[in-house]
Amino acid sequence: MNEAIKPLNPIAFELGPFAVHWYGIIIGIGALLGLWIAIKESEKRGLQKDTFIDLVLFAIPIAILCARAYYVIFEWDYYSEHPGEIIQIWNGGIAIHGGLIGAIVTGYVFSRVKNLSFWKLADIAAPSILLGQAIGRWGNFVNQEAHGESVTRGFLESLHLPDFIINQMYINGQYYHPTFLYESLWSFVGVIILLWLRRANLRRGELFLGYIIWYSIGRFFIEGMRTDSLMLTDTLRMAQVISIVLIVLAIVVIIVRRVKGYSAQRYAE
Template sequence: MLVHPKIDPVALQIGPLAIHWYGITYLVAFGLFLWLASIRVRQTQFAQAGWTRRDVEDLLFYGVLGVVIGGRLGYVLFYKPGYYASHPLEIFAVWKGGMAFHGGLLGVIAAMGVFAWLRKRPFWQVTDLIAPCVPTGLASGRIGNFINGELWGRVTSPDLPWGMVFSGAGPEPRHPSQLYQFGMEGLLLFGFLWWFSRKPRPMGQVSGAFLIGYGLCRFTAEFFREPDAFLGYLALGMSMGQWLCVPMILAGIVLCAWSARRGFPAGEKVAA
């Protein structure tokens, strides 16, 4: 049985300026996206469609807005709608925490839709480009969760060698579910999507694979993650995270089937 090391959430203090580990993980996530997407635009199917490094930089800007706005609104609407309806001004208090991945995903989808419309590019071409670059950012975020000792796992047997006691979660050992998610929705999903997207696929296929892959990884991880105390378990004993993954997986299956039938290569210049 292990004990969480209680890492100081502040990585560096310079006078009144505090740099938090969680902020650093966000910077790492954005840096990895910039690097990986720059590699993607040099691949034949995207290079032939006229994608450039400047496009990647613009995508990052749109994506950051989508993550922050969507992630916050997703938390407000999916997890605490009643509370924020009574305290609407606290919706803007992002420094108090409260972000939801599924909301962030919807925010990014909306942001990519705006980008595609403004640049007159097919929407699924845009999402196929960025999909394999997202899991490393998710992995970085889970490391931030682990450093902060938050979003811990469910209680497990004291015999589990990597069971961990988290401060504030009681004396029982728990699954370090942040690390499970780091491995599954981060490293594993990245490896699969990067391999899957190395050769041209029908437009929308890589995006569909991301939705299915993330949905399955997150759904599985939720069996080891402690559900939010204010929600607990919902219908059929599933957590909110699992219920939000169900439409995500179904949407991915429909998208993969539709793209396979349509058959346009991801980099082909077709009408948006």
């Protein structure tokens, strides 16, 4: 490895025997910012201030557990031989689709218990979820994971990237596509679009379904560039298959809900 290029230390600081990793800090920052946005919007939409605080107390831990379980299941050949690493989530290895499944199920159960509209909660949360994903990808950056194929330094410089990103993409003697960055930027753009669509006053549920479609389109193409994909078969990438399924499902749900009159209410109502 080029001695002049040293990767960032994944450990932010240590408290006695405990090491606090940047990965966890970054994910935590994304979650807190997303929660703040959701709380502000929920108050405008007539919900109690603590509604989303109560929700995330369940949703975030469950989503993280599901995201980790999803990843471990599809990497079982490795973890079956290294069971002690299953809980080492601070080293990376969580799947967003697994976390999304856990969060959606938790949100649905929560809405039923609290007698609230699931679609109303989902619409309010959509920009926050995508913001958390956009910020969370920088945890992959620190861990030097979720990258693409090898490239030259000249290629990275042609993208006008700052040196700290280029240098961090130097892994084991090779430079790599910063696919974490591509997905982060795609998600940030999506957050802006979703916040704008709030003013368009879409039918209830369609803001969240729009989030599903936007994220899945970007994930499908960016996943094809990655080298660390979870594989369904030798040729099928799990995230790409799930993305296609989610896009089709979201479009079908939008159409069915409109035809059946289930989406008569608007976002702002």
